Amino acid sequence: MYAGKLCLAPMVRAGELPTRLLALKHGCDLVWSPEIIDKKLIKTERSINTQLKSVDYTLENGTVVFRTVPTLEQGKLVFQMGSADPQLAVQAALKVVQDVDGIDLNAGCPKHFSIHSGMGAALLSTPDLLCSILTQLVEKVGTPHDKPISVKIRLLPERTDTLSLVRRLCTTGVKNITVHCRTREMRNREHPIRDYLLDIYNICHQNDVSLIINGMIKDRSHFNTLRDTLSLPSDVGAMIAEAAEANPTVFHEREPIKQWWDVMNQYIDIAMTYDNNFGNTKYMLSRIIPGKSPMFQYVARCKDYDQLKYVQKCINIEDGTVLEDPSPFLAQNSNKNNSKQKKKKRPLDDTTTNKNKKDEGDGTQPKKLKP
Numbered sequence: 010m011y012a013g014k015l016c017l018a019p020m021v022r023a024g025e026l027p028t029r030l031l032a033l034k035h036g037c038d039l040v041w042s043p044e045i046i047d048k049k050l051i052k053t054e055r056s057i058n059t060q061l062k063s064v065d066y067t068l069e070n071g072t073v074v075f076r077t078v079p080t081l082e083q084g085k086l087v088f089q090m091g092s093a094d095p096q097l098a099v100q101a102a103l104k105v106v107q108d109v110d111g112i113d114l115n116a117g118c119p120k121h122f123s124i125h126s127g128m129g130a131a132l133l134s135t136p137d138l139l140c141s142i143l144t145q146l147v148e149k150v151g152t153p154h155d156k157p158i159s160v161k162i163r164l165l166p167e168r169t170d171t172l173s174l175v176r177r178l179c180t181t182g183v184k185n186i187t188v189h190c191r192t193r194e195m196r197n198r199e200h201p202i203r204d205y206l207l208d209i210y211n212i213c214h215q216n217d218v219s220l221i222i223n224g225m226i227k228d229r230s231h232f233n234t235l236r237d238t239l240s241l242p243s244d245v246g247a248m249i250a251e252a253a254e255a256n257p258t259v260f261h262e263r264e265p266i267k268q269w270w271d272v273m274n275q276y277i278d279i280a281m282t283y284d285n286n287f288g289n290t291k292y293m294l295s296r297i298i299p300g301k302s303p304m305f306q307y308v309a310r311c312k313d314y315d316q317l318k319y320v321q322k323c324i325n326i327e328d329g330t331v332l333e334d335p336s337p338f339l340a341q342n343s344n345k346n347n348s349k350q351k352k353k354k355r356p357l358d359d360t361t362t363n364k365n366k367k368d369e370g371d372g373t374q375p376k377k378l379k380p
């Protein structure tokens with residue numbers, strides 16, 4: 010399933026349904042969900058959303074934790090889980106397995122929220138636990154449901170330690186290992202270490218496990234060049250995060266990568282079609298639209314989809330120039346909105362503007378949105 014594929018990386022906040030659908034529309038082979046913690050998924054209720062033709066996993070308070078559209082994602086969707094407990098991992102995976110094509114364990118996230126509870130990159134320091142979670146997932150979920158289990162890791166500081174870890178991981182029954190070619194201490198702006206990928210590949214290959222490489226890959230042609238330069242065979246796949254967050258059309262084989270205004274336009278249409286959380290839509294648009302464009306501030310001032318729809322029409326989709334300044338409309342509607350909001354409580358399905366939410370990216374800071 011994974012061999013040679015170019016994938017959308019798991020990204021908290023950025024990897025929600027609209028980004029995944031846009032990436033798939035533009036040549037992405039496989040998409041990863043954002044990391045979802047086992048305990049959180051276990052608390053959700055699964056339901057079929059007949060209006061959107063989606064399957065939703067929703068908390069009691071109405072928060073949609075995970076939404077997938079089987080007709081568009083089937084065969085291409087890997088669910089990423091955060092866990093530090095084999096039993097919880099199995100329980101969570103069993104809950105979602107029927108709606109996804111593979112289950113991936115995050116063993117690479119270096120953020121405090123993940124490592125303080127022993128998850129993410131902390132698992133690299135507890136290889137017994139890491140392997141036990143994977144073995145349990147393979148035996149109790151992967152094999153009985155005929156779905157592959159995979160893991161995403163970072164490099165360890167020493168090459169020999171990384172190779173030993175990869176050897177051990179290959180014995181757990183996982184079908185794929187994704188290697189983020191940076192160590193736990195390295196930030197995303199630092200250049201990835203790619204010197205011994207061929208050694209990692211050889212170990213994986215001997216064990217019939219596929220390898221996906223990750224770290225500062227810009228687009229499909231960059232991936233093809235990189236594979237040649239590193240003398241990696243064609244069954245090595247790759248995963249793109251930051252470049253795809255800014256532009257989910259970077260996966261195209263033949264067509265040129267779309268311009269930001271085209272991406273923005275397509276993203277808004279998909280987000281509205283699938284009733285994406287508005288705060289999340291604004292977050293993604295702040296990644297897609299360059300900060301220097303007036304559109305960035307116009308979108309930042311939108312308070313709901315009606316306003317966003319108006320702003321969307323103010324841009325020339327041929328060249329990204331602004332056709333009309335929406336400020337008067339936004340000012341007028343924000344007054345209406347304010348008085349409406351005084352009467353109305355904050356919506357419960359606000360997953361991204363939740364005040365507990367931190368930047369869960371991998372060493373990146375979101376651009377500041379002015380109120």
Ligand SMILES: Cc1cc2nc3c(=O)[nH]c(=O)nc-3n(C[C@H](O)[C@H](O)[C@H](O)COP(=O)(O)O)c2cc1C
Binds near residue numbers: 020248
């Ligand atoms: C916004 C954001 C959110 C991320 N969330 C996750 C995550 O949920 N799970 C994970 O394994 N990695 C996560 N990462 C790390 C990426 O998957 C990837 O490993 C890293 O960004 C390096 O790839 P890149 O150089 O192409 O950005 C996240 C990265 C970003 C930028």
